[in-house]
Amino acid sequence: MSTQARLDGTPVDLSALTPADMTRIAELHNTIDRGDGVLECMEPGGGEMYLRKHGDRYFAVHFPGAGCTAKHAVTPETDEHKRQKDYWCRAADSAGFEAVPEYTTTGGNSRRRLGQRPRTGRCRSATFKPDPCRST
Structure with missing residues (x-):
């Protein structure tokens, strides 16, 4: 269901x-x-x-x-779900991405899922490019 x-x-x-x-x-x-x-x-x-x-x-x-x-x-969000969001945000940050567990779209809708975007670009879920200013 x-x-x-x-x-x-x-x-x-x-x-x-x-x-x-x-x-x-x-x-x-x-x-x-x-x-x-x-x-x-x-x-x-x-x-x-x-x-x-x-x-x-x-x-x-x-x-x-x-x-x-x-x-x-x-039901409310579980502690495990909060932990998973934090984990994915930290992993994305370590890879050079900006990660936002909740974000607002240009239409004003709040999204309740992890949004990742390159640190220097606009939010595009299909585009994952490391920050060119970050050393690898």
């Missing part, structure tokens, strides 16, 4: 939400109506979702009639 969704128009992984995203989830509980477009599943046939809370856990649930009927568990 996919955990990819759009929260307020920004792609997120519901299984690894940042503290700010978890705060937003708590704010949205019992406030999302069909047609709001606040929380959307990115599965094929997914559609809009609302939040249900069981105990201290949240679940993103599809409105009736959606193509996807799965309940998606909503």
Whole structure:
């Protein structure tokens, strides 16, 4: 089951939400109506979702009639995930790249994945060139 969704128009992984995203989830509980477009599943046939809370856990649930009927568990980013982001950032830095675990695109969307770019260039995920000023 996919955990990819759009929260307020920004792609997120519901299984690894940042503290700010978890705060937003708590704010949205019992406030999302069909047609709001606040929380959307990115599965094929997914559609809009609302939040249900069981105990201290949240679940993103599809409105009736959606193509996807799965309940998606909503969980904060684990310490292991944070450690992995730090590891990849340090590895990219050692190789002469600038690494940013979260970044904002020119359209204003926040990306929740590692972005790497040459230290002297613009952000292009397909271009990986070492910094010419860095000695090898």
